[in-house]
Amino acid sequence: DIVMTQSPDSLAVSLGERATINCKSSQSILYSSNNKNSLAWYQQKPGQPPKLLIYWASTRESGVPDRFSGSGSGTDFTFTISSLQAEDVAVYYCQQYYSIPYTFGQGTRLEIK
Amino acid sequence: QMQLQESGPGLVKPSETLSLTCTVSGGSISSSSYYWDWIRQPPGKGLEWIGSIYYSGNTWYNPSLKSRLTISVDTSKNQFSLKLNSVTAADAALYYCARRRSTSSGGGWEVWGQGNLVTVSS
Numbered sequence: 595d596i597v598m599t600q601s602p603d604s605l606a607v608s609l610g611e612r613a614t615i616n617c618k619s620s621q622s623i624l625y626s627s628n629n630k631n632s633l634a635w636y637q638q639k640p641g642q643p644p645k646l647l648i649y650w651a652s653t654r655e656s657g658v659p660d661r662f663s664g665s666g667s668g669t670d671f672t673f674t675i676s677s678l679q680a681e682d683v684a685v686y687y688c689q690q691y692y693s694i695p696y697t698f699g700q701g702t703r704l705e706i707k
Numbered sequence: 708q709m710q711l712q713e714s715g716p717g718l719v720k721p722s723e724t725l726s727l728t729c730t731v732s733g734g735s736i737s738s739s740s741y742y743w744d745w746i747r748q749p750p751g752k753g754l755e756w757i758g759s760i761y762y763s764g765n766t767w768y769n770p771s772l773k774s775r776l777t778i779s780v781d782t783s784k785n786q787f788s789l790k791l792n793s794v795t796a797a798d799a800a801l802y803y804c805a806r807r808r809s810t811s812s813g814g815g816w817e818v819w820g821q822g823n824l825v826t827v828s829s
Binding site: 625627628632634636642643644645646649650653655687689691692694695696697698699700701 | 753754755756767769770771803805807808810811813814815816817819820821822
C-alpha cells in the first residue's frame with residue numbers, strides 16, 4: 595500500500611494569512627500516461643462529506659476558489675490556502691489514486707488563530 | 708445535479724452482515740466515465756477506501772477487506788450495494804458512497820452521499 599503522511603496534524607492560522615499543509619507519499623504516484631501526479635486534496639467540514647478541491651496535485655476542481663492551490667511532484671506535495679477565510683476551517687486530506695488500495699493521509703485540522 | 712443517497716440499518720450485531728445501498732439520482736449509473744465507490748470513516752478518524760464497482764459489474768476491493776466484502780450494481784434501479792460479512796467493532800463507521808472519475812480523467816471522488824452511520828453492537 596502507498597502510505598500518505600501529512601504534516602502537521604493540526605494548524606492554526608490567522609485570518610488572511612497563508613496556510614500550508616504538506617503530504618508525502620511512500621512511493622512515486624506519477625501517472626505515466628500524462629506525466630501528472632495522481633494526488634487529490636479534500637476539505638471536510640464537520641457533519642459533511644469530504645469535498646474535492648484539487649486533483650492531479652495542482653488542478654482546481656470546478657468552482658473551487660483560487661485561494662486554494664496545490665503543488666509538488668514525485669513524493670512531496672503541498673496544499674496552500676493563500677489567504678485564510680473563516681469558512682476554510684476544516685480537516686484537509688490528501689489522497690492518492692495511483693494504485694489500489696487508494697489511500698488517504700491522516701488529515702490536518704485547520705483552525706483560526 | 709447528481710445526488711447519492713446511502714440507505715441501510717444503523718445497527719449491526721457482531722459477526723453479522725452489514726448491508727448498504729447507494730441510490731443514484733440525477734444521472735445514470737451506467738455512465739462510462741465513472742466508478743462507484745464505498746468509503747468509510749470511523750467516528751473522529753480518517754478516511755478508508757473500501758472498494759469500487761463499474762456499471763459493467765467489474766469490482767476492485769481494498770485487500771484489507773476483500774475476504775469479507777461484496778460490492779454489486781443494479782443498473783435497472785440505478786443503485787449499487789455493499790455487503791460486509793462478519794463485522795466487528797472495528798467496522799463501526801460512517802459509510803459513504805461516492806462517484807469517482809477514471810484516473811485518466813483526473814481521479815477523485817467528486818460526488819458524495821451524506822453517509823450512513825453504522826454501529827456494531829449486540
